[in-house]
Amino acid sequence: MAQRANKGEKVFRGIPVSAGVCRGKIIVLDKASHSIEQTAIADSDISVEIGRLQKSLTDTRHQLQEVQHRIAESIGAEEARIFDAHLMVLEDPALIDEAVRVIQTEKTNAAHAFHTVAERYAKALDKVEDEFLRERASDMRDVTGRVLAHLLGQQNDVDIRHLSEPCILIAHDLTPSKTALLDRTHVLGFATDIGSRTSHTAIMARSLHIPAVVGLKTVSNELESGDYVLVDGFNGMVILNPTEQTLFEYGQLVRKQVSLEEKLREVLDQPAVTLDGHRVTLSANIEQAADTESVLNTRADGVGLFRTEYLFINRDSPPSEDEQFEAYRKVAAALKPHPVVIRTLDLGGDKFLSSLHVPTEMNPFLGWRAIRFCLQQTDVFTAQLRAILRASAEGNVKMMYPMISGLDELHQANALLNRCKDELRERNIPFDDKLEAGVMIEIPSAVLVADALAKRAPFFSIGTNDLIQYTLAVDRMNEKIAHLYEPTHPAILRLIKQTVDAARVHNVWVSVCGEMAGDPLLVPLLIGLGVDELSVTPPFLTQIKFLIRRLKLSETKALAEFALNCESPAEILSRCQAVAMSAAPSLFDTQK
Ligand code: PEP
Ligand code: MG
Numbered sequence: 001m002a003q004r005a006n007k008g009e010k011v012f013r014g015i016p017v018s019a020g021v022c023r024g025k026i027i028v029l030d031k032a033s034h035s036i037e038q039t040a041i042a043d044s045d046i047s048v049e050i051g052r053l054q055k056s057l058t059d060t061r062h063q064l065q066e067v068q069h070r071i072a073e074s075i076g077a078e079e080a081r082i083f084d085a086h087l088m089v090l091e092d093p094a095l096i097d098e099a100v101r102v103i104q105t106e107k108t109n110a111a112h113a114f115h116t117v118a119e120r121y122a123k124a125l126d127k128v129e130d131e132f133l134r135e136r137a138s139d140m141r142d143v144t145g146r147v148l149a150h151l152l153g154q155q156n157d158v159d160i161r162h163l164s165e166p167c168i169l170i171a172h173d174l175t176p177s178k179t180a181l182l183d184r185t186h187v188l189g190f191a192t193d194i195g196s197r198t199s200h201t202a203i204m205a206r207s208l209h210i211p212a213v214v215g216l217k218t219v220s221n222e223l224e225s226g227d228y229v230l231v232d233g234f235n236g237m238v239i240l241n242p243t244e245q246t247l248f249e250y251g252q253l254v255r256k257q258v259s260l261e262e263k264l265r266e267v268l269d270q271p272a273v274t275l276d277g278h279r280v281t282l283s284a285n286i287e288q289a290a291d292t293e294s295v296l297n298t299r300a301d302g303v304g305l306f307r308t309e310y311l312f313i314n315r316d317s318p319p320s321e322d323e324q325f326e327a328y329r330k331v332a333a334a335l336k337p338h339p340v341v342i343r344t345l346d347l348g349g350d351k352f353l354s355s356l357h358v359p360t361e362m363n364p365f366l367g368w369r370a371i372r373f374c375l376q377q378t379d380v381f382t383a384q385l386r387a388i389l390r391a392s393a394e395g396n397v398k399m400m401y402p403m404i405s406g407l408d409e410l411h412q413a414n415a416l417l418n419r420c421k422d423e424l425r426e427r428n429i430p431f432d433d434k435l436e437a438g439v440m441i442e443i444p445s446a447v448l449v450a451d452a453l454a455k456r457a458p459f460f461s462i463g464t465n466d467l468i469q470y471t472l473a474v475d476r477m478n479e480k481i482a483h484l485y486e487p488t489h490p491a492i493l494r495l496i497k498q499t500v501d502a503a504r505v506h507n508v509w510v511s512v513c514g515e516m517a518g519d520p521l522l523v524p525l526l527i528g529l530g531v532d533e534l535s536v537t538p539p540f541l542t543q544i545k546f547l548i549r550r551l552k553l554s555e556t557k558a559l560a561e562f563a564l565n566c567e568s569p570a571e572i573l574s575r576c577q578a579v580a581m582s583a584a585p586s587l588f589d590t591q592k
Contacts, residue, residue, distance in 0.1 A: 009243045012219045014191065015482055016236035017202035019539075019590070020211035020257070021250050022168060022188040023230040023242065027158050028220055029171035030145065036152075038112040041103075049103050053096075053110040056150035061090050063146065085136065089143040095121060111151040118144040126360070163187065168231055170238075172220045176200040176351050177313040180287075184208060189231040191238045193220050196485065198465040198476045198515050200350050206518075206537040207287055207294075213238055215479030234590040256589045263586060264542040268299055272545045274527070278553035281533035282545055283341075285513055289327040292334045294538040302338035302396070304535025305461065305513040306331065308384065309351045318380055324387035332395025339396040341461065341511075341535075342388050343440070344413075345380065346370040346402040350477055365469065365476070370403035375412050385420040392432035400438040400461050405445045407452050413437070414456075442466035442514075447495045450502035460503055462531070464514030468492055487516050488572040493529065493563050500530040511535055520547050520587050524579045525572075527553065528560030543587055550583040 041049055068083040089095070095117060102113035118140060125137035160169065160178065163186035171178075172193045179201045182190075187210060195201055195214030205212035211233030219238055223229065230239040230250060239246060272282040283304030284295040288311070295303060311319050311327055319327075332340050348361075348369025361367040374381035388399050401413050417437060424431050439446065439453050442463030446453060450460070464487060469476040471491055474484045486492070496512075503510045511533035516522045518536035523544055526534065536544055559579050563572045581588050 008241060009246060010240040012191075012216045012222070012238040012240070014213045014216035014219070014236045014238065015195070015197055015479060016233050017195070017197050017199075017214050018189075018205035018208075018210060018212035018233045020189070020209070020233045021230065021254055022211045022233075023247075023250075024166055024168050024188050024228070026168045026170045026223060026225060026227050026229055027163075028223055028225045029158055029160070029169060029174075036111050036115045036148065037109075039109040041107050041109055043107070046104055046107065049110040049113075050100055052151060053099060053103070053114055053147075056110070056114075056147050057090050057096065059150050060143065060146045061087060064090070064143075085139045086143045089136075089140055090147075111148055114151070115144065115148060118147075160187075168229060170220050170223050170229075174201050176204060176310075179204045179208075180310055180314055182208070184210075189233065191216055191219055191229075191231055193217055194477070194479055196476055196479050196482045198469070198485070203285075203465075203515065203537065204287065206539060207285070207291065209539045215482060217479070232592075235592045237592075253590055253592075260543075260586050260589065264546050267546050267549055268542060270545070270549065272301075272548045274548055274551050274553045274556075276552045276554060278527075280527060280548050281511070282541060282548070283339075283511070283513075283533060283535040284538045284541060285535050286331070286538070289330045291538065292331050295335060298538045298541040300338070300538065300541055301533075302335060303331065303340040304511050304533060306340060306342045308343060308345055309347050312345065312347060313351060318383075321383040321387045324384055325390045328388055328391035328397065329394045332391050332397045336395040339398055341398045341400055341438070342391070343400050343402055344371070344384055344388075345374055348373055365466075371401050371409050371413060372403065375409065375416075378416060382416055382420050385417050386424060389417075389420055389424055389431040389435065390429060392435045393430040397432065398436040398438060398459070400440055400459070402440045402463065403443060403466070404439045404441075404453070405443045406449055407456070410439060410453060410456060438509075440513075441499050442470070444471050444495060447499050450499050451505065454502045454506040454508045457508060459509040459511065460499060461511045461513045461535070462496060462499060464492070464496075464512060464516040467495060467514065471495060486569040486573075487519070487522055488525070488563070488569045488576065490563075490567060490569065490572070493525070493560075493572070496526070496529050496531070497560075497564060504530070509533065518544060520544060520584070521573070521576050521580045523547055524551055524556045524559050524583070525563055525576050527551065528556030528558070528563075530560075547580060547584045547587060551579075555579060 064083055064086055099114045099117045102108065102117060103110055122137045122140040125140060161181050161183055163183045166186050166188050168188050169190040174190060174192055189211035191213045193216055202212065202214055211231045213231055213233060213236050216238060223240065227240055230242045272280045281301045283302045284298065284300040285305040286295060286303055287307045311324060328342055348367060349365045388397060391397050404410055414437060436458040438459035438461055439457040440463045441447055441460050465476055468485055468487055472484060472489060474481050500510050510531045512526055512531050513535040517526060517534035518540040520543060534544060559575060562575055566572050
């Protein structure tokens with residue numbers, strides 16, 4: 001990987017999503033799109049282009065067989081079979097013959113011919129009724145991309161599970177499923193063109209504790225593998241070829257971070273209590289059983305959100321009930337007597353399962369997602385419910401349903417839960433009969449009927465990531481409208497207040513497990529609004545506790561009162577900043 005001749009410093013600005021600074025060589029994963037130019041060719045070059053196409057098909061086949069072999073060895077033969085469909089595309093005579101015919105009759109370059117024909121096929125597959133066939137469109141595009149990369153000399157088959165040296169990944173997008181595969185020992189950080197603070201990829205970066213910046217618009221096209229960059233996950237910058245002066249400034253910033261971390265260690269074993277004695281429950285959000293260690297290390301009061309989707313993605317078939325039970329049991333047993341809130345499957349939106357053939361939708365966040373999916377795919381749902389129930393015999397397990405929009409969904413989900421309890425009773429399998437099943441409040445309609453939900457649910461967990469997205473009609477993934485994604489919008493604060501008020505009447509516990517809970521600027525406001533628990537990504541937990549221990553409940557209440565009477569999100573935010581920064585200025589030292 002040669003370093004580029006142009007050594008000038010260049011700064012790209014995006015959205016900081018995971019704190020920290022790293023520097024090193026980059027690997028650019030799949031560029032935004034291959035720009036396929038049409039070039040007229042001479043008669044004498046027709047056979048040359050056909051030869052190039054055939055060589056690219058052969059090279060791609062070898063490459064795919066190698067990937068398949070590696071996956072079979074490292075993960076399993078079943079998973080490796082996903083690539084059979086890809087290999088079949090490469091041998092499809094109709095596709096190849098037609099591409100050859102286009103080269104011959106239109107006298108055009110192989111890349112243009114192959115792209116045109118393959119895209120026509122993929123579009124036709126997009127439209128068919130049959131779900132299985134429709135899925136083949138994405139296989140077609142995946143394989144086409146590989147063939148084109150060979151034809152265009154942009155071959156870039158990086159195995160992100162096994163990197164040979166430490167590096168920073170740059171990509172147009174990193175899906176949550178790709179992020180879950182990252183070789184944690186070698187990925188120093190990452191940066192992407194698209195995405196926003198609450199996309200699941202950003203959330204994963206925080207829990208992996210690696211610096212990340214998203215929403216950089218064109219960075220993946222402007223940088224090349226082998227370039228040297230610095231990623232500033234505090235301030236949302238990627239700096240190509242940083243100068244000595246820049247490196248010196250960042251050295252100072254990193255030193256400040258190290259001394260802050262030392263200071264934070266002092267509160268590790270202390271409770272999250274305000275100066276005037278108000279105890280806040282501070283829990284952790286996790287994505288997999290392996291995260292349990294970081295929960296124990298941060299001395300969290302338990303797990304407030306266990307996102308179970310990651311058990312289901314990157315595999316060819318859903319996990320069995322036993323496999324799920326084992327994962328849930330492990331966490332529950334390790335954290336006993338602390339509670340572990342397992343959230344039932346929330347796939348859809350930006351998290352898709354290769355194994356369950358979920359069709360592409362126009363508006364995935366408004367579509368077949370979370371509880372809506374589970375109430376239709378009852379086999380998948382009840383297997384999960386049984387696994388959770390069984391794990392409840394081994395620890396302090398609670399569960400909650402995502403994306404509840406009203407009472408009916410809660411009734412239906414609870415009916416299935418009761419059916420699962422009956423089944424287990426009949427089989428004499430132990431479970432906690434009093435297991436609490438709470439409701440996530442993340443759709444505005446749920447807030448408006450929170451009084452009714454509060455009569456039937458023991459606790460609420462406010463998912464502010466989605467609540468903000470659905471209330472303000474701002475796609476949480478879209479960096480172009482990220483400025484409209486305002487947690488301090490008066491509408492959001494009123495919804496949180498309304499939820500807390502409804503909960504109080506029925507003695508219902510209120511947690512916040514969205515990213516607002518891990519933002520030190522917003523924590524005083526949430527406490528002032530009356531939430532009982534904050535559940536945050538483990539690396540943020542100690543700093544949130546540090547802050548809570550420097551706040552007074554009375555000042556947070558005054559802040560909330562001000563905010564509820566203020567019409568401007570910016571003014572509310574600036575008052576929040578004033579409160580948080582005066583309580584714990586050292587938490588904000590890494591801002592440039
Ligand atoms: C939320 O929406 O705030 C939440 C915690 O759930 P997720 O981010 O997984 O959608
Ligand atoms: Mg959500």
